[in-house]
Amino acid sequence: MPEVSDELLLTWQHRIAAGDETAFNQLFRCFYIRLVDFAANILKARPPAEEIVNDVFVKLWQRRQHLPEVQKIKVFLYVAARNGCYNYLRSNSLWSVTVGIDQVSSITNLQDPESDLAFRELQHRLNIIISILPEQCRQVFRMVREDGLKYKEVAEILQISPRTVETQLFRAIKKIRQELERTYASSSTNSNHNQGQMLQALLLLVLFQ
Template structure:
């Protein structure tokens, strides 16, 4: 379903919104099944806990259902969901900072993400080098890059979620790729890998 065109995705999401507004759970369940894993992965990057990421995403979906009458079929559902979970993540992190007795589970990685067969082929060393290079990016640049490459958001959607211009998104992606090429130059030249 990830290979759908933007127009197809927008049409599908608009149908879901209409069904949700009408109180039909089928639309909500379809939306939930489609976005829940993607949003959990996105939130995990902020909260560093699988359980907390799931809670944050569940809370956002609960609010979507509770406030379903206010949903609009305007083609911006994806950006809305990513913005909502990002804001909810920040609220959670701020609350955790204020809470002197936060559970240790909220402070550690509970589970690493599943590795695809393609990633295994590339090898552990290369994957580690890529992750290290991405981790070296400034926070905003890393967020933009990961939203584009892992979450498959369009530049326009990234701009909306982060409140920046599309040109800024383009610049951040370009600088990220330049950084990765430099950091991974020994892999690129010896393995013939392109970035």
């Protein structure tokens, strides 16, 4: 389905808040597949991704009277799907993924405090890597991945092209991956299997936070 304008999304949002089922169905058809693909990339499985996205839309309809308070319905849907995935991972894995009120995500191991400590060390390493990225690269990464801004919005703020935003984000993620994998390869505090799990969990945060 082609990209829908912000104006049309806002119209749907207000109509849904008023109980318009047609507008709700239009929003559902527009975003359902996209959100399922997004969730499936996080969970590496489609059935639970479909359940999570269905639940997102059910709750949206049940709480539609609160929709006028939502600033950007598209961002709202993706954040809801992401948080649903994190809740699923927390319930179905040794790794507990939590999202605080400040939207900062973290992962902890429920059965191995030693592994949890090692993972926190990796998280600390991630923060260091981000802090030493080139200035524009770091700005773009934080604005897109941490603040949830669109490429166009970041481009307008930094007065660069959306293409440059995309390029800088790609470079940031590539550099972070390389540095984390280098840290993982040189670490000897855990078994290779456990380190691999930790690295995979941390990269999940980098790519989808």
